[in-house]
Amino acid sequence: xxxLFVTVLALSLATFVGIGxxxxxxxxxxxxxxxTIGSWTARPKxxxxxxxxxxxxxxxxxxxxxxxxxxxxxFTTVSDDKKRPLDGRCDVVLSGVxxxxxxxxxxxxxxxxxxxANALQRYGFTSQEIVRAADGSFEIHVASRSRSGxxxxxxGIERYQLMLRLYDTPVGVATRxxxxxxxxxxxxxxxxx
Amino acid sequence: xxxxxxxxxAGVILGGIVHLVSxxxxxRIASHDAYSRLTPMTELNxxxxxxSADPSRSPMPFMDPAFAMAICRYDLSAGPLKLTVPVSxxxxxxxxxxxxxxxYYAINDRSxxxxxxxxxxxxxxxxxxxxxxxxxxxxxxxxxxxxxxxGLIVLKxxxxxxxxxxxxxxxxxxxxxxxxxxxxxxxxxxx
Numbered sequence: 001x002x003x004l005f006v007t008v009l010a011l012s013l014a015t016f017v018g019i020g021x022x023x024x025x026x027x028x029x030x031x032x033x034x035x036t037i038g039s040w041t042a043r044p045k046x047x048x049x050x051x052x053x054x055x056x057x058x059x060x061x062x063x064x065x066x067x068x069x070x071x072x073x074x075f076t077t078v079s080d081d082k083k084r085p086l087d088g089r090c091d092v093v094l095s096g097v098x099x100x101x102x103x104x105x106x107x108x109x110x111x112x113x114x115x116x117a118n119a120l121q122r123y124g125f126t127s128q129e130i131v132r133a134a135d136g137s138f139e140i141h142v143a144s145r146s147r148s149g150x151x152x153x154x155x156g157i158e159r160y161q162l163m164l165r166l167y168d169t170p171v172g173v174a175t176r177x178x179x180x181x182x183x184x185x186x187x188x189x190x191x192x193x
Numbered sequence: 194x195x196x197x198x199x200x201x202x203a204g205v206i207l208g209g210i211v212h213l214v215s216x217x218x219x220x221r222i223a224s225h226d227a228y229s230r231l232t233p234m235t236e237l238n239x240x241x242x243x244x245s246a247d248p249s250r251s252p253m254p255f256m257d258p259a260f261a262m263a264i265c266r267y268d269l270s271a272g273p274l275k276l277t278v279p280v281s282x283x284x285x286x287x288x289x290x291x292x293x294x295x296x297y298y299a300i301n302d303r304s305x306x307x308x309x310x311x312x313x314x315x316x317x318x319x320x321x322x323x324x325x326x327x328x329x330x331x332x333x334x335x336x337x338x339x340x341x342x343x344g345l346i347v348l349k350x351x352x353x354x355x356x357x358x359x360x361x362x363x364x365x366x367x368x369x370x371x372x373x374x375x376x377x378x379x380x381x382x383x384x
Contacts, residue, residue, distance in 0.1 A: 006200045009200050009204065010203045010204040011204070013201060013208060014203075014206075014207030014208040014210075016208065017208025018207070018208040018209070018212040022211075022212050022216050025216065026219065047296045047299070048296065049295055049296075049297045051296075053217055056219075056220050056294070056295070057219040057220065059226075060220045061219065061223060061225075062254050063223075063225045063229075063230050063254060064227060064253050064254050067288070067296070068288035068289070070286070070288070070298065070299030070304065071301060071349070074255075102284065102303070103284065103351070105257055113254025113255040114248060114251060114254060115246055115247065115248040115258060117249070121355075123246070123248075123258045124257075124259065126259045129353065129354055163255065165257060167284060167286070167301070167351075168284070168303060
């Protein structure tokens with residue numbers, strides 16, 4: 001009787017721990033091979049044959065196709081520079097410069113990686129569409145209500161994520177620091193309370 | 194008490210094994226991976242244009258809405274594949290994925306250095322069967338080895354502004370991918 005209890009306890013614990021950790025790593029990801037610059041993170045190795053098993057599991061579970069290294073690299077963020085989660089009801093400003101690349105695209109997704117519907121049918125920007133200052137720097141306003149300049153609508157959803165993809169870029173597996181890849185700053189400037 | 198502690202330790206160790214096995218097995222057992230999602234809407238060994246990314250209907254998550262996309266779902270069991278992609282005005286890239294979504298090769302218009310990206314895709318066994326002819330292995334013929342017999346080729350063309358999307362789609366519509374019916378090296382060797 002006691003043996004049975006012990007076996008059942010060990011096996012159920014094993015199932016719980018095993019499946020639980022797998023689910024956690026497949027949904028939230030791991031820090032393996034992660035390049036973090038400001039609040040942006042990228043996993044350049046997911047675009048190569050050297051991809052780690054955890055990223056593979058995440059990609060297969062999401063049903064996405066990772067961007068290939070010969071094509072570009074993708075940076076994502078779910079929070080601003082002060083670690084505050086990106087909120088679609090707030091005004092968020094992206095400003096500064098981007099790493100060297102032939103061009104880039106910025107896209108807003110919901111938590112599951114779907115585009116967010118809005119009246120303007122604007123889901124992101126390409127580097128060629130952006131209105132810039134004389135020195136080449138730019139500001140993008142991510143907000144639910146219309147803004148002058150570069151306005152990226154959030155559709156008012158509570159949580160969103162931004163993805164900045166650099167195409168034909170030297171940034172990749174060998175990149176380590178902000179100096180090689182200066183990413184734009186993200187600031188929450190105001191929230192209606 | 195010791196027995197209970199041992200049970201918990203055993204459970205956690207077993208749990209670690211379950212975790213490793215399930216992480217490694219996930220790519221094999223997943224049924225909603227990109228390949229499975231694209232299978233019903235794409236033809237085998239032919240280029241199929243994907244509808245542009247849209248909030249209500251996107252075949253995959255995290256698609257870049259600035260791109261026109263087309264898919265060539267391939268099966269090399271009948272022979273090597275020939276891929277021809279004319280380069281669009283803005284930016285064109287071709288990415289190769291195995292059946293389990295490993296991105297094993299990608300090339301863009303600039304690294305291809307030509308007006309048309311031309312590639313031969315074959316398995317390693319088919320590559321080994323090629324006659325060793327110097328003319329055949331000349332630099333103008335780019336051969337890619339596919340680690341798996343089946344997989345996906347993703348063709349992308351940039352629309353730098355939404356208004357340029359029709360142009361990007363039109364340039365991808367001229368792309369082709371098809372099985373080589375007779376061995377191409379024999380033809381080239383005659384020249």
